Amino acid sequence: MSEWFHAEGSRQVGPVSAEDMGELFRGNRIGLDTLVWREGLPAWQPLRTVVEELGLTAVPAATAAANVPPLPPVPPGSPPAPPSSAAPYAGARALPMQAQKKPLSGCAMTAVIGGAALLVLVPVCAILAAIALPAYNDYTIRAxxxxxxxxxxxxxxxxxxxxxxxxxxxxxxxxxxxxxxxxxxxxxxxxxxxxxxxxxxxxxxxxxxxxxxxxxxxxxxxxxxxxxxxxxxxxxxxxxxxxxxxx
Missing domain, CATH: 3.30.700.10 (Glycoprotein, Type 4 Pilin)
Known part of the structure; x- marks a missing residue:
């Protein structure tokens, strides 16, 4: 399965699968002029030149060739270089990255449980003290x-x-x-x-x-x-x- 990269400004985003590329295109997060690359391509290419390979809506190859200036070749197997910010591509946006939430550690869980217990115990202890202290003082006087x-x-x-x-x-x-x-x-x-x-x-x-x-x-x-x-x-x-x- 091929791994694809696409350009966003002067930086590259990826790798992503061909299926993900299709989802990005159908969601209008990349466009036909967005520069893409996979291992085996001689250089960065506009998405329109590989739509058939990705199973997207095809465009005439001649049109694509006429509208896109040639890009420098990329040696096979080497990571793609970020394309120039001057290269034309429309609607390209980076995939939204969501920070992974770290699970609470044992100490944090203990602190949370302890804090909740304090919220309950402090009022209870205050009520018990308000009842017990006068009773104890009366007992002391009686003795x-x-x-x-x-x-x-x-x-x-x-x-x-x-x-x-x-x-x-x-x-x-x-x-x-x-x-x-x-x-x-x-x-x-x-x-x-x-x-x-x-x-x-x-x-x-x-x-x-x-x-x-x-x-x-x-x-x-x-x-x-x-x-x-x-x-x-x-x-x-x-x-x-x-x-x-x-x-």
């Missing part, structure tokens, strides 16, 4: 408050024994009862002993756990001698209190 409440349990035994023995409520002035600031290291800025308005004896403590949401809240432990039972209450928010101290 600190629970620790402070637990620090009062030994005092409950001491108060109950005093009431049963003395028949009255203890005060800070009674022996063996700690000073009001004795429990500052356990999240309580002040601890008071005395009698409540309902005549129950008990403990009043002020929270100081290092959290602004609860520091300064009052915590009450009331002892009912008739039922030998303790009740816990507070003026703080229920969500930070132990279950037994909530309203």
């Amino acid at each position: 600190k408050v629970a620790h402070s409440v637990a620090a009062l349990q030994p005092l409950q035994v001491q108060v109950a024994e005093f009431v049963n023995r003395e028949g009255r409520c203890p005060t800070r002035a009674d022996p063996d009862f700690p000073a009001h600031d004795h429990y500052t290291g356990q999240g309580l800025s002040s601890v008071q002993f005395g009698q409540f308005e309902n005549d129950h004896c008990g403990i009043e403590a002020t929270l100081a756990v290092g959290e602004s949401k609860v520091d300064g809240d009052l915590l009450w432990q009331e002892y009912d001698p008739q039922a030998s039972r303790w009740e816990c209450s507070s003026d703080g928010a229920d969500k930070y209190l132990p279950v037994n101290c909530r309203d």
Whole structure:
């Protein structure tokens, strides 16, 4: 199968097959005056002189010979030299060359997938953080408050024994009862002993756990001698209190 070249300006285009030459001609991308060459031709020739060989519409050879000036011969087997830009040819255009797309490399694919994952994960993580962080902070505060409440349990035994023995409520002035600031290291800025308005004896403590949401809240432990039972209450928010101290 012959390989053909055709001229475009001062440069040559090819090789292309005879079938491709026919497609170029029928698509008006080369014309009858376009210079062409294949191995075996003595020189560049206008397309009109080889239309029969290519199976295209024939033109009289005499007309072709009369209208086309002779071109320098080309040695057999050697690549054709580009024709002069002054040589007459009509409608010749180079075949459109489309750059071959390179497939994405493994690193590029990883970057694309990673970027898409980030677009999904970042909003999800932000939503989870907006939900989880406040919940975790509340849990931390509840744990600190629970620790402070637990620090009062030994005092409950001491108060109950005093009431049963003395028949009255203890005060800070009674022996063996700690000073009001004795429990500052356990999240309580002040601890008071005395009698409540309902005549129950008990403990009043002020929270100081290092959290602004609860520091300064009052915590009450009331002892009912008739039922030998303790009740816990507070003026703080229920969500930070132990279950037994909530309203």
